[in-house]
Amino acid sequence: MSDSELDVDAFEDIPVEERPEKVQREPGRKFAYTKLSASMMKTWSLCKRKFHQSYIDGIKQPAQANFTLGTAVHYALEMANSSLMKNPRELNPMEVASYIRLFVNIASKEFAPNPELFDEGTDMLKRELQSGHISHDKIIGIEDEFDIVTPEGVRIYGFMDKLVEVDSNTIKIVDYKTSRTAMSYDDARSDYQIAMYDLAVALKFPQYENRILELRYLRNGESVTVRRTQEEMYRFKLLLVGVDAAIKEYLANIKEAPAGTINDFCNWCSYNKSCPEYVDRVNTFLPEAPSTHALTDESFVETWEKVTSIIKAAEQWKDQLKIWAVERLNASPDTRIFGKEREIFPLTTTTKDYDVSVVGKLVPLDDLLGTRTGEPLVKINKKKLETYLSNKGDRKLTKKVDEACIVKVNAPQIRIKNKK
Ligand code: SF4
Numbered sequence: 001m002s003d004s005e006l007d008v009d010a011f012e013d014i015p016v017e018e019r020p021e022k023v024q025r026e027p028g029r030k031f032a033y034t035k036l037s038a039s040m041m042k043t044w045s046l047c048k049r050k051f052h053q054s055y056i057d058g059i060k061q062p063a064q065a066n067f068t069l070g071t072a073v074h075y076a077l078e079m080a081n082s083s084l085m086k087n088p089r090e091l092n093p094m095e096v097a098s099y100i101r102l103f104v105n106i107a108s109k110e111f112a113p114n115p116e117l118f119d120e121g122t123d124m125l126k127r128e129l130q131s132g133h134i135s136h137d138k139i140i141g142i143e144d145e146f147d148i149v150t151p152e153g154v155r156i157y158g159f160m161d162k163l164v165e166v167d168s169n170t171i172k173i174v175d176y177k178t179s180r181t182a183m184s185y186d187d188a189r190s191d192y193q194i195a196m197y198d199l200a201v202a203l204k205f206p207q208y209e210n211r212i213l214e215l216r217y218l219r220n221g222e223s224v225t226v227r228r229t230q231e232e233m234y235r236f237k238l239l240l241v242g243v244d245a246a247i248k249e250y251l252a253n254i255k256e257a258p259a260g261t262i263n264d265f266c267n268w269c270s271y272n273k274s275c276p277e278y279v280d281r282v283n284t285f286l287p288e289a290p291s292t293h294a295l296t297d298e299s300f301v302e303t304w305e306k307v308t309s310i311i312k313a314a315e316q317w318k319d320q321l322k323i324w325a326v327e328r329l330n331a332s333p334d335t336r337i338f339g340k341e342r343e344i345f346p347l348t349t350t351t352k353d354y355d356v357s358v359v360g361k362l363v364p365l366d367d368l369l370g371t372r373t374g375e376p377l378v379k380i381n382k383k384k385l386e387t388y389l390s391n392k393g394d395r396k397l398t399k400k401v402d403e404a405c406i407v408k409v410n411a412p413q414i415r416i417k418n419k420k
Contacts, residue, residue, distance in 0.1 A: 031055050031056050031058065031251070033055075033247055033248065033251055034155060035147065035155035035156060035157045036154060036155065036156050036157070036240065036243065036244055036247070037156070037157055037158050037196075038158055038192045038193035038195075038196040038197075039193070040055065040247075041192045041196070041240075041243055042192050042193070043055075044243060044246070044247060045192070045243070046261065046263050046265065047260050047261040047263055047266075047269075048250070048258045048261065049257050049258050049259060049260035049261070049271070049275060049277075050260065050269055050271060052254075052257040052258060053257055053271045054270075054271075056251075056254060056257075057257065059270075059271065068107070069107070069117050069120065069121050069178060070178040071106075072103050072106040072107045072121060073103060073121050073124060073125055073176075073178055073218060074161070074176055074178075075102070075103070075106060076099045076100070076102045076103035076106070076125055077099075077125070077128065077129075077134075077161075077176060078142055078143055078161075079099060079102060080095075080099045080129060080134065081134070081139055081142045081162055082142050083095075084134065084135065084137070084139055085139040085140070085141075085142055088135075088137075088138065088139070089135065090135045091129055091130075091134070091135060095129075096126065096129045096130060099125065099129055100122055100125055100126060100129070103121055103122065103125050104118065104122070107121055116330070120219070124178065124218035124219050125218070127218070127221050128216075128218055128221065131221060133216070133221075137162075137164040137172075137174075138164060138165045138166075139162060139163070139164055140163050140164065140165050140171075141160065141162065141163030142161070142162055142163075143159050143160075143161065144159065144160045144162075144163050145157070145158075145159050146158060146159075146160070146200040146201075146203075146204055148200060148203050148204060150199065150203065150237060150240060151237075152237055152238075152240065152241050153241075154237075154240045154241055154244045156196055156199070156200060156240065158193075158196060158197070158200065160173050160174075160175070160197055160200070160201075161174055161175050161176045162174040162176075163201070163205075165208075166210075166212065169208060169209045169210055170208060170209070170210040170211070170212065171201060171205055171208035171210070171211055171212070172211075172212040172213075172214055173197045173198070173201055173211065173212070173213050173214065174214045174216050175193070175194075175197070175213070175214065175215050175216065176216050176218055177215055177216060177217045177218065178218050178219065179217070179219075180219060182215070182217045182220075182222065182224055183215060183224055184224075184383070185224060185226065185383050185386055185387065188213075188215055188224050188226045189226050189228065189232070194213050194215070194226060194228070195228065195232070195233070195236040196236075197213060198211055198213055198228045198233060198236075199233055199236060199237065199240075202233065210227070210393065211227065211228070212225060212226075212227055212390075212391065213225065213226050213227070213228070223387070224383070224387065225387045225390055225391055226390060227390050227393075259276070259277055260275045260276070260277035260278060261277075262277055262278065262281055262309045262312060262313065263312075264312065264316075266278050266281075266312075266313070266316060267316030267317070267319060267320055278313070281309055281310060281312075281313035282313045282314075282316075282317060290303065301416065304416060305416065308416075325337065325344055326346075329344070329345075329346050356378070359377075363377065385401070389401060
């Protein structure tokens, strides 16, 4: 591998928005673009300035706590899965404890000052190692690397956390996630990383007709599962050609880092402090609301964009402040942060969840479904139902369930997009 090929994507498994840029190339050495990874593609699409600083300037950033947490959890899981691949079995309590110890050993070197991260990592690891999810898989690949040239001539590369043979016709790609929020089903379908895994597996393992892509969220033990259609793959291949050509053209005409494009992940961007657009946004106060009559259509769209980006930056600031607030409250003897007249304090709330299997036995089915009262007591979880149907792959069943779907038209939302 050349130095440039060692690039950021040794950390492919951690969402790009969660991690700092991980450039191993010496700063000052020329970036030689040879192949495209999903995270490179995401960065390119999100913000050209970030792409420039990360890949071309090769600015290395210090690791953040969440990043090291993800790395340590991934490593312990990789070891457990490698062992299960050689010898499929239920992990016994001693084995579970040994993988948790492995995590603790790595973690203690990385984030000793953050003890709550130990608990978070230990909890998610224990849950996964004890779940049937990990023990009943027929694992055929761990940290599986792909470096393939597509039929259209684009070289793609990356690593897949786990490959599982579901049956002789079906392969499942598992991607472990340590992020706090899960992707929606629709976002997962259009996610570059998922699309690239789907394409890589289709090219690398053509013997499997069906491919299932599972995003496994370790914090809550839930999965988002998708299948992509041939049409979606075709469109992604075209996109790859376009992005590949655009990056090559950009590199052939490199000047200085371009202006940043404010986006949802700026707050986690390692370069935000030196980014004029970001600094400008966070320092901008809301302008006084103009009268609608004083705005032309053109200035109306400009005002819309400006206010939206200010809100976005403010929300990101608030997220950051919440993280700092938790740290301050933990460090404060009376768990309070005192201002002049007001104070910030933690509020613990509880939620109630009923066990469906128990309630189902106690309450008559008619009442549960509301067939008599017209007021159902249970509600279908749309995302879980769609994941279930997708996993089942039974078209007739999916069609019948679709027929039972009641489509409600919501109030129109206002969106903004590029003019055609
Ligand atoms: S802060 Fe946002 S706009 Fe600035 S470089 Fe990072 S991603 Fe781009």
